[in-house]
Amino acid sequence: MPELPEVEVTRRLIAPHLLGRTVLRVHTSIPSYVFLTPPRALCQRLQGRRFDELTRRGKYLLATLDDASRLMIHLGMTGQLFVAGASSLRLLSSTRRSSLTPEEQPAFSPDKHTHLRLELEDTGPDLLFRDVRKFGKLLWLAPGSSDPRLDKLGTDVLEARPAQLFEASRGRRLAVKNLLLNQSVLAGVGNIYADEALFAARIHPCRPAGKLSRRACQRLVCALQRVMLRSIETGGSSISDYIAPDGSDGGYQDERTVYARSGEPCPRCARPITRIVLGARGTHFCAKCQR
DNA sequence: ATCTGTCCCTGGACGC
DNA sequence: TGCGTCCAGGGACAGA
Numbered sequence: 001m002p003e004l005p006e007v008e009v010t011r012r013l014i015a016p017h018l019l020g021r022t023v024l025r026v027h028t029s030i031p032s033y034v035f036l037t038p039p040r041a042l043c044q045r046l047q048g049r050r051f052d053e054l055t056r057r058g059k060y061l062l063a064t065l066d067d068a069s070r071l072m073i074h075l076g077m078t079g080q081l082f083v084a085g086a087s088s089l090r091l092l093s094s095t096r097r098s099s100l101t102p103e104e105q106p107a108f109s110p111d112k113h114t115h116l117r118l119e120l121e122d123t124g125p126d127l128l129f130r131d132v133r134k135f136g137k138l139l140w141l142a143p144g145s146s147d148p149r150l151d152k153l154g155t156d157v158l159e160a161r162p163a164q165l166f167e168a169s170r171g172r173r174l175a176v177k178n179l180l181l182n183q184s185v186l187a188g189v190g191n192i193y194a195d196e197a198l199f200a201a202r203i204h205p206c207r208p209a210g211k212l213s214r215r216a217c218q219r220l221v222c223a224l225q226r227v228m229l230r231s232i233e234t235g236g237s238s239i240s241d242y243i244a245p246d247g248s249d250g251g252y253q254d255e256r257t258v259y260a261r262s263g264e265p266c267p268r269c270a271r272p273i274t275r276i277v278l279g280a281r282g283t284h285f286c287a288k289c290q291r
Numbered sequence: 292a293t294c295t296g297t298c299c300c301t302g303g304a305c306g307c
Numbered sequence: 308t309g310c311g312t313c314c315a316g317g318g319a320c321a322g323a
Contacts, residue, residue, distance in 0.1 A: 001316065033299070059317080077316055078301080113301090133300045135317060149318085174294060183318080191316070280296070281316065 002075040004157060004188030005231035006242045006250065007059050010081050013245040014127070015054045017083050018063065021124055022050040027110075027117040034076075034115050034131055036139035045069065045140045046118065058153050058187025068143035072150070075242075076135030082245040084108070084117075084126035108247070153187040157224050160186050166217040169209035176212060176220075177205035178279040189224060192237065192259045195284045197223040199258045204290040205283050206276075230255070258284040 002010070023046045028039035035042065046065070053064035061073040061081075075081065085108075108128075110117055116129035116138060129138065141147060155164055168185045169176070179185055180194040189197075198205050200223035203216055212220070231237060236250035244250060257267050262275035266286040274287050 003317095074317085076300095076318085131300095132302070133316085135300070137318095172293080178294085181317085279294095282314095 001077050001190060001192065002059065002079060002236075002242050003190030003193050003228075004056075004059060005193070005228050006236035007056055007061060007075060007188075008232050009236040009250065010075070010245055011054055011056045011061055014081060014083075017120070017124055017245075018051045018054055018127060020050065020052075021120040021122060023047055023118050024121050025119040027119070029112070029115045032115065033134040034079075034129075034136050034138055036072075036137055042116075042138065042140055046071065056156075057150060058156055058183055059190070060150060060153070062150075070141040072137070072139040072141055072147060073129070074137040074149075076131060076133065076137065078133045079129065079131040079136030080243055081127070081129050082108075082243060082247060084128055152184045154183065154185045155187065157186045157188040157221075157228060160221055160225075162214070162218040162221040165221050166212065166214050169212055169217070172209040174209055175206045175278055176203060176209045177281075177283055179209040180220075180224075181279065181281065186221075186224070188228070191281050191283075192256070193224065193227055193231070195259045196227045196257060199285060199290060200227060202290055205278060205285050207291075258286065260284065 026043040026046050028035070028043060031039055037045070049069070050066040051063055052066050055062045055064070059074060063071040063073070065071065073079075073081065110128065111130075113132045114128055114130045118127040120127065129136070137149075139147060154160075154168070165186065169179055172179060177194055177198060180189045180197075181191065183189075195205070197220060201216070201219040203212070203220060231250070234251035234255065235244055235248065236242060237256065242250060258273050260282075261273045262284055263272050265271065266273055266289060268289050269286065271286055271288045273284055276283050
């Protein structure tokens with residue numbers, strides 16, 4: 001699932017295809033959950049506009065257009081933003097997947113899960129937004145306007161200071177894992193990297209947030225940043241449906257220590273990794289190393 | 292104010 | 308083989 005590293009990798013790889021280019025035509029699927037701005041309006045707003053800037057805040061991408069309006073994109077659980085011509089087994093159903101060798105993969109052609117296709121000038125490839133589970137979001141923002149979803153975001157994890165986590169956690173009784181998933185505290189943390197960072201910092205996911213010491217907050221914020229920067233470096237992780245904009249898989253899933261490894265030996269002490277449910281999310285940790 | 296549970300959605304895994 | 312059931316989860320929201 002796309003979290004901060006996957007969104008950042010997407011931003012870096014999409015930007016060269018997008019910036020300075022003008023939208024010739026916009027193609028949308030039927031209205032659905034992903035369109036916070038209805039498809040028709042979105043087409044009108046984007047057509048003829050040039051992309052000037054592509055930034056990221058937490059898990060949100062913000063594309064600034066030449067009229068100072070912005071397109072807000074969230075990939076949700078299964079959102080994929082990639083260029084036409086990308087070829088990936090993750091764009092195929094499992095039945096199709098198993099019948100093809102990687103060399104035989106056909107180039108992707110828009111399907112029923114492809115909600116947005118931007119035709120760009122200068123013979124650049126089309127930009128596609130695909131989202132099977134429709135938890136992603138597309139929203140057009142008028143010049144100077146914002147959205148509550150953005151306004152309430154906390155500091156981007158990569159820019160956060162440990163003291164911010166320490167202060168935000170005072171008096172809170174909820175589990176530290178649940179605090180990490182709250183985007184208004186630190187923006188960008190999702191289920192995978194929360195588990196990975198808690199393991200790296202040797203903190204039990206159920207520990208009440210308010211009980212964290214300054215030192216523990218220091219370890220945790222450093223671990224979050226280290227784990228995420230490393231993931232960006234290796235191209236993100238491709239658990240679930242994430243693909244890079246060129247169709248390639250991320251490399252980070254091979255470096256996961258605990259996430260989706262329940263029952264496997266802890267890399268530190270070899271005790272089996274435990275899985276519990278916390279805040280309706282699967283949570284993976286080592287009961288011996290994380291107290 | 293803070294916290295928990297439910298819901299949205301779909302494909303894949305699993306059991307019979 | 309095929310059907311039904313359950314599960315995954317980001318974030319909005321309702322209710323405690």
